Amino acid sequence: MKLHEIGERRLTYGVTDRFSIPFDDCAWMDAGDDYLLVTTDMVGRKTHFPEGATFYQMGWYAVAVNASDIAAKGGTPAAYVAAMGLPRNLEERAYRELLEGMGDCMEHHGGVLVGGDTKEADDIIMAITALGRVKKNELMKRKGARPGDEVWVTGTLGRGGAALLEHDMDALLMVEARVKEGRVLAASGSVTSCMDLSDGLAASLHQLMKINACGFKIYEGALPVDGRAQKREDARELVLYYGGDYELLFTACKGSMEGLKHRMQVTKIGEVMEEQRVLLIADGSEEEMENRGYEHFR
Numbered sequence: 001m002k003l004h005e006i007g008e009r010r011l012t013y014g015v016t017d018r019f020s021i022p023f024d025d026c027a028w029m030d031a032g033d034d035y036l037l038v039t040t041d042m043v044g045r046k047t048h049f050p051e052g053a054t055f056y057q058m059g060w061y062a063v064a065v066n067a068s069d070i071a072a073k074g075g076t077p078a079a080y081v082a083a084m085g086l087p088r089n090l091e092e093r094a095y096r097e098l099l100e101g102m103g104d105c106m107e108h109h110g111g112v113l114v115g116g117d118t119k120e121a122d123d124i125i126m127a128i129t130a131l132g133r134v135k136k137n138e139l140m141k142r143k144g145a146r147p148g149d150e151v152w153v154t155g156t157l158g159r160g161g162a163a164l165l166e167h168d169m170d171a172l173l174m175v176e177a178r179v180k181e182g183r184v185l186a187a188s189g190s191v192t193s194c195m196d197l198s199d200g201l202a203a204s205l206h207q208l209m210k211i212n213a214c215g216f217k218i219y220e221g222a223l224p225v226d227g228r229a230q231k232r233e234d235a236r237e238l239v240l241y242y243g244g245d246y247e248l249l250f251t252a253c254k255g256s257m258e259g260l261k262h263r264m265q266v267t268k269i270g271e272v273m274e275e276q277r278v279l280l281i282a283d284g285s286e287e288e289m290e291n292r293g294y295e296h297f298r
């Protein structure tokens with residue numbers, strides 16, 4: 001069997017099973033009163049960046065997706081290590097632009113570059129590792145959702161998909177990681193599980209279902225559809241099955257978000273239920289949300 005027949009998520013389960021680690025956005029390690037958060041995300045020109053993306057945008061994106069994983073655990077980014085594979089014929093100007101994008105993104109989200117490695121490769125590959133901190137009692141794991149909890153998202157959905165299809169590189173790649181929002185949610189103590197939405201809403205809910213052994217009832221009418229996606233006929237597909245939104249998907253104790261709603265854009269989209277299904281409810285009808293979204297190797 002070849003990897004493309006298996007897909008990224010099942011390959012990841014291979015690692016989490018073999019090494020007995022939780023399937024989460026970051027790893028967390030003991031650091032006194034805090035946890036040290038560690039995450040790594042590798043992006044490549046061929047696999048992640050459409051034609052027309054600038055080197056600055058690539059550098060920004062490579063850092064932002066890592067900051068998003070730190071944000072999803074309620075953490076503050078502290079430091080980054082960057083391992084880069086670069087083709088020998090790349091212009092030095094392009095390399096400088098990559099570094100500018102990375103540096104500006106770090107400045108924007110917090111944390112500084114403390115090391116890395118540069119090697120020759122067939123194409124541009126950037127493997128950034130982000131380190132962050134979170135108070136032990138504020139860590140938001142993927143595991144913890146309970147029947148009766150509410151399901152919420154930050155920001156809007158469908159933006160990444162619309163940007164991809166409309167070839168808007170700024171909207172697609174200049175990702176704003178939800179670090180501030182993650183901090184507010186973590187400090188509230190009301191969040192029972194959290195992850196970032198890089199793979200799309202449906203695939204993310206299916207992952208949370210597997211980890212928490214519970215299901216979700218999502219109200220289609222409540223989904224905060226991005227303004228640009230709204231204008232498109234395929235809006236529903238973009239909101240449910242396209243990745244690239246980098247919002248936070250989280251569950252919270254019933255009624256606990258009311259006091260936080262005015263502090264940031266968050267929307268209640270559904271409820272956690274015992275039955276292990278992901279249901280989309282619209283005008284009294286219900287259907288299963290399929291377990292599909294963006295996946296590498298596919």
Ligand SMILES: [Mg+2]
Nearest residue numbers: 025069196198
């Ligand atoms: Mg993630």
